Amino acid sequence: MNIAYSTELICFLILSAVVVSGSLAVVLLENIVYSAFLLGGVFMAVAGLYLLLNASFVAAAQILVYVGAVNVLILFAIMLVNNKEKLKPIEGLRTRKFISGGVCGGLLILLLRVNITTKWNLPGPTSIGEEATERIGEHLFTDYLLPFELASILLLMAMIGAIVLARREVSIPTGDINDLKNKKSLSDKKIPLLSENSLK
């Protein structure tokens, strides 16, 4: 075993340990702010796994989209909603956790068994390594052109939908807004920028 092999092995072990322990912490920790930051750590470790798999472009996209956008969005949502809320205790919650833990453990055992017993078609063709980015570009503009355009439409729809859903409803009286009386009533209402709940 030369030094490149052992380096790759050590990197894989560290990254997979970060992924496994980080995902457990994301699910199990009480404080959701810690969970959100650890989720960013899990995303970075997954990007490291992509680098080990010769996929530098997808690793960069993972860091840009997940850590840069999704994680920041989740942190904003945590800050906007009130996280000091005391949750009402529910009977049977413990039993539910154990039962679902059993189900998920069974699913894990099933997946591992399939994973180990299947005869994978190995070794496949040799990996093209650093040409992967060019090949992804060729794919996106030839045989995957339609999904690519649909993805752009999906992103536009998601952006408009998010704006419409998260917008605060402010009712402006119909009629002439330039009317002096209406203007006065609008300014007298003193619509707060933040609701009282988010200020607490």
Next chain:
Amino acid sequence: MLENSIGPVPLQAYLIVAAFLFCTGVWGLINSRNAVRVLMSIELMLNAVNINLMSFSSYIDGSIIRGQVFSIFVITVAAAEAAVGLAILLSLYRNRVTIDMESFNLLKW
């Protein structure tokens, strides 16, 4: 089985990590009472799927790498899903002043 792979890390190791990540996400999805944590669990599951796609693309489909293109599409859909999900969450919080999943039973028979 494990020794006919190219590099030092077999394909099965990546699949094991992805399976574990997916099961953790499922457990968190079922058991979280905070709505933001439910969205975080969904992101964990999508990442597990992405690891699977990438490892198959690197080990079995190394010359055409369709898996990498697929994982780019998955990343796009995940970003859209997170944006819309968090917007729905904010709108729910504005209406019901809670993020407890157990209190979102508006449509319960």
